[in-house]
Amino acid sequence: MATLPHNDIYQLVREPIDMAALARHVRAPEDGAIVPFDGFVRNQSHNRPTLYLDYEAYESMALAKMREIGAQLHEKYRIHRVAIVHRLGRLEIGETSVFIAVSAPHRAAAFDACRFAIDTLKRTVPVWKKEYFEDGAVWADGELPPAPAVTPRAKTAS
Amino acid sequence: MPLAPSRITGYNAPVPPVSQTIRVKVLFFGRLKELSGHAEDSIEFADATTIEELFALYAARHPELAKFRSSVVASRNQEFAAWDTRLRSGDEVAFLPPVSGG
Numbered sequence: 001m002a003t004l005p006h007n008d009i010y011q012l013v014r015e016p017i018d019m020a021a022l023a024r025h026v027r028a029p030e031d032g033a034i035v036p037f038d039g040f041v042r043n044q045s046h047n048r049p050t051l052y053l054d055y056e057a058y059e060s061m062a063l064a065k066m067r068e069i070g071a072q073l074h075e076k077y078r079i080h081r082v083a084i085v086h087r088l089g090r091l092e093i094g095e096t097s098v099f100i101a102v103s104a105p106h107r108a109a110a111f112d113a114c115r116f117a118i119d120t121l122k123r124t125v126p127v128w129k130k131e132y133f134e135d136g137a138v139w140a141d142g143e144l145p146p147a148p149a150v151t152p153r154a155k156t157a158s
Numbered sequence: 159m160p161l162a163p164s165r166i167t168g169y170n171a172p173v174p175p176v177s178q179t180i181r182v183k184v185l186f187f188g189r190l191k192e193l194s195g196h197a198e199d200s201i202e203f204a205d206a207t208t209i210e211e212l213f214a215l216y217a218a219r220h221p222e223l224a225k226f227r228s229s230v231v232a233s234r235n236q237e238f239a240a241w242d243t244r245l246r247s248g249d250e251v252a253f254l255p256p257v258s259g260g
Binding site for chain 1: 185187188189229231232233236237238239240241242243244252254255256257258259260
């Protein structure tokens with residue numbers, strides 16, 4: 001698995017996510033806690049039964065944004081390691097689409113960091129899901145990522 | 159979009175002035191990919207162009223795209239970018255609908 005300075009893992013995969021392996025990866029003797037987040041496919045959307053979901057990503061940018069989230073976690077919280085993995089392609093009901101695990105010496109930082117990671121991922125990582133129903137398919141409502149309103153002057157001049 | 163060269167090189171220029179060609183790669187995702195009819199395109203401009211102008215070009219070809227303009231975010235070289243960003247040759251621009259990962 002690709003690792004970074006902190007021995008973190010950031011991946012996009014097309015196969016089922018091995019949550020146990022990721023939890024083991026972030027766990028170290030100096031830690032006291034791991035907070036995992038397991039996001040999986042719900043069986044309904046706005047009270048319509050879902051058949052399955054199909055995920056796509058702007059892969060190079062999604063990975064860059066996931067790494068950025070990791071860097072923010074290390075800056076903001078006293079944590080040890082991070083794993084963030086998102087699955088793409090067709091996912092059935094109950095299958096894990098995103099898994100995050102954060103280890104830390106103490107639990108509070110791990111809880112806070114994990115919550116920040118999933119909230120930020122849902123706002124800023126370019127991944128999209130299409131929901132398939134008995135009678136058709138729709139792109140899921142999403143969040144508009146925050147983007148600069150105008151180019152800073154210094155950048156235009158360069 | 160102006161197609162004329164942006165500057166005149168000289169009175170007795172031995173070579174006709176050639177405006178600099180800007181070639182960019184354009185990506186569409188999610189609903190925008192379906193509306194534009196392609197995931198990836200490559201386009202050339204004779205003159206300075208912003209992301210806004212680039213989107214307008216595709217919106218003119220695919221009027222359905224224009225309706226979603228207010229819920230589109232653009233990126234340049236994998237970074238979220240302002241609509242007034244000027245493109246440079248070799249840039250990769252993507253038009254992104256609201257994200258729905260997780």
